Amino acid sequence: MEAKREAPEEAGPGRLSIRSSFTERSRPAGNASGQIVKSNYMCTAEAHILFRIVGSGRHSSFCSSCVQTVALLEPHTHAQCALNYPMQNTTGSGDAIFLAVAGFLASEIKHLLVPNPVSQGLEVSRSAYAYVPSIHHQCRPESTGKPLARNLQVHESRGSVPKGFSLDGPAPDEELLSLRMALVQNDMNGLLATLEDISMPSSPNYGQHLSKAEVEQFVAPSSQTIDTVNAWFTENNINATTINSAGDWLAFSMLVGQANNLFGANFSIFTHNASGKKITRTLSYSIPSYLKGHVELVHPTVTFVVPPAKSSVTAQRIGSTGVRRRSTDAEPSACEEQVDPACLQTLYGIPTTPATQSSNLIGVTGYGEEWANEADLAQFLQEFRPDVSENSTFPVYTIDGGINDQDPGWAGFEANLDTQYTAGIATGVPIEFLSVGSDITDGVFGFWDSANFFLTQDEPPTVITTSYGTDEDDVGLAVAYNLCNTYAQLSALGTTVLFSSGDGGVTGTQTDDSCTYFEPSFPATCPYVTSVGATTGANPETAAYFSSGGFSNYWGVPSFQSSAVSGYLSDLGDTNAGLYNASGRGFPDVSAQGINFVFIADTESWNVNGTSCSSPTFAAVVALLNDRLLAAGKSTLGWLNPLLYSTAASALNDITTGDNPGCGTNGFPATTGWDPVTGLGTPNFDALLSALGV
Structure with missing residues (x-):
């Protein structure tokens, strides 16, 4: 439109x-x-x-x-x-x-x-x-x-300047703003109900994913909404363009002075204290009363995030002498020294035989101008998977000024790590990489733009892994809901959406001396993504101390998780009372190894820790499960969470030791069953396959 x-x-x-x-x-x-x-x-x-x-x-x-x-x-x-x-x-x-x-x-x-x-x-x-x-x-x-x-009603507001930011002063009236408007979708509740129905293993409709056209029918705005909003743009002489196929998002530009007038706002300059980056935002905005029920949000307005998003990877160069090549029959204890594909395959029972289904695809995302290098992947496979082809080519897509410079000296650590472990574990499953640049206008690092990119594909990936995130309260509530529902759209198509849970324990990006509450991570708290925490060691595995986990302040406990969360909180008692939302959605959902991963960057070996290691590892497992399902004539897994908390709960390795300290506390302890450090546990491939009836 x-x-x-x-x-x-x-x-x-x-x-x-x-x-x-x-x-x-x-x-x-x-x-x-x-x-x-x-x-x-x-x-x-x-x-x-x-x-x-x-x-x-x-x-x-x-x-x-x-x-x-x-x-x-x-x-x-x-x-x-x-x-x-x-x-x-x-x-x-x-x-x-x-x-x-x-x-x-x-x-x-x-x-x-x-x-x-x-x-x-x-x-x-x-x-x-x-x-x-x-x-x-x-x-x-x-x-x-x-x-x-005239006759404006407050639509979104913040009570104060968010933590980590300081107010510089009013933005110049002449500054040009690039804004977006989300329209109220025709029947999002209907889509979410349908998604739940097709994702519950007990439902007769389990696995009957929707087509792209069916999803868009749910989320497209009504003709009345289109006419009403279009009239408002015409009235104010503003040109707006539709930026997604469903037509529920519009993009437009206007001067700060005009925006302040139209939206009853006070757009100002704010500085992100840690990075020095400046952004133009407002603490409140309003819309005409007659647009209520038609406009979901105007953005970016009250969301305070600074690109690039925080990757959860920290790397240390170890050089070629620090790398130990393993055979595919490595013992699980080998993961104590160094994590590579062979140790993960042994630890989790992941098969090494090549996948057979060409329609199965892993999507890997990179932000902040990260891209993956094909030469580094070829070297990684030669060293750690010599049993498979060294054909390391994969499509790289770019949005928002993303980069695909194959000069090995400039490749991103995160991008290389994620592609090397998805390709190195999910043998034979094709991958594609999406590079999101710094020309971002969606106000959330490019998360929305990347989700929309996959939604526009005729055949989106069957699993998408992302190792980036932010504190939940950095993102406005309406924006968080809309983005989460966008991931629900992907899930309805049969795509599993994975996010690392983060590396801040219960603290998030706060410092311990300034921490007054446990900070959940986003998008990891979104119920329609599967959040992946980190573990370390073997025999037994234990929670990685940095593994972020806790409870959302935006989403309540979803029905699929209610029993697991209530059981954990009952055992927890008064520990950490008042520091978290006891009625919130718990995360992470699952976990995987996250310490001492070795990968290649610029021909050298690096050692890396973080839930950035965990999410691509779990994504590779999901991809191989999808391969077996497709070969058996079944559908892909799609939204995992209802399955994980029901028939597949016993198919995961329960992690019962460790915690995620922060804010002057020991954080949450891992325990029997689900916990907000390691979720339901780490993958057991054969047990998961059995739970799926394959």
Whole structure:
């Protein structure tokens, strides 16, 4: 949908003229003698008043900021505007003819209209207007030279400047903002209910994933929403473009001054203290009341994140002498020294035989201009998987200015790690890499843009792994919900969406001395993604101390998880009481090894720790399970969580020792069953295959 401005139609008896608040409002109006005078009246209610200077035949917008393009709709279509009334005229030289729409009583007009002091000689004739009763209306003179926001309602707000940011001052009125608007989707609740139905192993519809067209039918906005929002853009002379195939997201640009006016906002410059990066945001914004129910959010406004997103990888060069090549029959204890594909295959029972299903695909994402190097992957496979082909080519897609520079000296650590372990473990499963650059306008690191990229593909990956995230409260609630529901759309298509849980323990990005509460990670807390924590060691595995986990402040406990969470909290008792949301969605869901991984970058070997290691490892397991399912004529796994917390719970290796300290506490302890450090545990391939009935 592209919001296009139509040329205004000349007003006449029984007609309304729709005019832009920003391009028409300063047009001079003729007085009774045809002379030019200024008539700047401002409105604070939703009605459009026109007057025609009969002597000159001119038409001008009066109270032009009150233009409602819903005037073009049928009578009573909009609750606040009954606009299709016949207009009664009284003509005569020197009379201004006022067409008062949805507005004010005849006896009140002289009290409600206040001429601009610079408009000398403009008389208001009480007999020269059309009378349409019912809705209170008020006009007042303008003194600022800018349209005033009218009948706005606060849509999103923050109580204070978020932690880690400081306020510099107001943003210049001339600064250009790139904004997006999410429209209310037609039936998102219906999509989520359908997703739950097709993802519950006990449902007769289990595994019956939706088509792209079926998903879009749920999320596309209604025609009424499109018309109403399109009219608002036209009214304000703003060009908007649809940026996804479902049509529920629009992109547009405007100056700060205009945005402050239209949205009743105070866009300001904020500095991210740690990085020094500056962003323009507001602590609150409003929308016209008639857009409520049509507009879900305007963005970026109250979301405070600074690209690139935080990757959960830390690497140390170890050189070629520190690398120990293993045979594929390595003992699990080998993982104590160094983690490579062979030790993971042995530890988790992952098969080494090549996959056979060409429709099975792993998507790996990289942010902050990260890309994966094919030469490094070839070297990695030669050293650690000499039993497979060294054909290391894979498609690299770029969005938001992403990079695919195959110079090995510039490849990203995170990108190389993720591609090397998905390709090195999921033998024969093709991978694709999505490089997200720094030209980001989605306000959430490119997370939304990357999700939308996969949604537009005819055949999206069957599993997507992402090793990036942020603190949950960095992201506005409405934005978090919308992005989470976007991952639900991918899940409905049959894609498993994995995110690393983060490396901040219970602290998140806070420092211990400033920490007053446990900080959950996002998108790991989204119920429609599977969050992966980290473990270390073997015989037994134990929780990695940095593995982020806890409870969401945005989402309540989902039904699939309620038993697991309530059982854990019952055993936990009063420990950490008041530091976390005991009624929130718990994360992570599962875990995998996350310490002492070896990978190749610029021909050298590096040692790396983090849940960045864990997510691609689990993604490789999911991909191989999908391969077996497809070969058996079944569908891919899609949204994993309902399966994991039911029939597959016993197919995971339960991790019962370790914790994730922070904020001056020991954090949460790992224990029997689910816990907010390692989730339900680490993969056992054969047991998972059996739970799937393959």
